[in-house]
Amino acid sequence: MAREYFALAARRLARRRLANLALLHGEALYLLAAGLPRGFAATVHVYFPDPWPKSRHQKRRLFSAASVDLVLGLLEPGGRLCFATDFLEYGEEVAALLAAHPALVVERVEGGWPGGARTNYEAKYEAEGRPILRLEARLAGAATPHPAGVVEIAAASGAAPG
Ligand SMILES: C[S@@+](CC[C@H](N)C(=O)[O-])C[C@H]1O[C@@H](n2cnc3c(N)ncnc32)[C@H](O)[C@@H]1O
Structure with a gap:
């Protein structure tokens, strides 16, 4: 996700006080290999x-x-x-x-x-x-x-x- 869209999504998330969402910004292959559970x-x-x-x-x-x-x-x-x-x-x-x-x-x-x-x-x-x-x-x-x-x-x- 581009940085500007990440910031936009983060602002919307905060505004709506959604507690069932997590935003991760980074290299997708790295997040898949090392950041997310199986x-x-x-x-x-x-x-x-x-x-x-x-x-x-x-x-x-x-x-x-x-x-x-x-x-x-x-x-x-x-x-x-x-x-x-x-x-x-x-x-x-x-x-x-x-x-x-x-x-x-x-x-x-x-x-x-x-x-x-x-x-x-x-x-x-x-x-x-x-x-x-x-x-x-x-x-x-x-x-x-x-x-x-x-x-x-x-x-x-x-x-x-x-
Ligand atoms: C064509 S856009 C699609 C965006 C969105 N999924 C949609 O359908 O509207 C591709 C997105 O993937 C992101 N992207 C490309 N390679 C990536 C990578 N290796 N790790 C994380 N994001 C990546 C780009 O920054 C861009 O935001």
């Missing part, structure tokens, strides 16, 4: 994450073989992941990555979320008529390691996946 979330919402289209930047993506377990690991058994992007190529890669997880049931949400746009970017892109890829995935059991992540880590460490 298996605590009924729903994880990820909307319009930066696609990092240049190949040398793709290691920064929130959804890659190396990082997907950081996101999925937040979910409690039966938890849901909601995702949207206007970067369709990245969206298709995310859909394939999620579908390859044996405990995830992935559906495309066609024609928009019930209740309408969920974020500023979504409202803006809808108004511009941009195509948007939306996914909802449900974790049928516990968040076991993603097979692609296991291969990635084994390759990085020079070991054969067990």
Whole structure:
């Protein structure tokens, strides 16, 4: 989240005296790896994450073989992941990555979320008529390691996946 939006959200939170919200401002991959507990979330919402289209930047993506377990690991058994992007190529890669997880049931949400746009970017892109890829995935059991992540880590460490 950009600093100005963080400050705006913090002001709104204080004004409404909401006690069931926490705002964290920082590097998402670091927060996922070191700042958030495992298996605590009924729903994880990820909307319009930066696609990092240049190949040398793709290691920064929130959804890659190396990082997907950081996101999925937040979910409690039966938890849901909601995702949207206007970067369709990245969206298709995310859909394939999620579908390859044996405990995830992935559906495309066609024609928009019930209740309408969920974020500023979504409202803006809808108004511009941009195509948007939306996914909802449900974790049928516990968040076991993603097979692609296991291969990635084994390759990085020079070991054969067990
Ligand atoms: C395209 S905007 C989408 C904002 C919002 N989710 C929405 O849908 O309106 C992407 C946001 O992700 C933030 N972002 C990108 N990479 C990040 C990272 N590695 N860690 C934390 N935030 C990041 C950017 O600062 C920006 O606010």
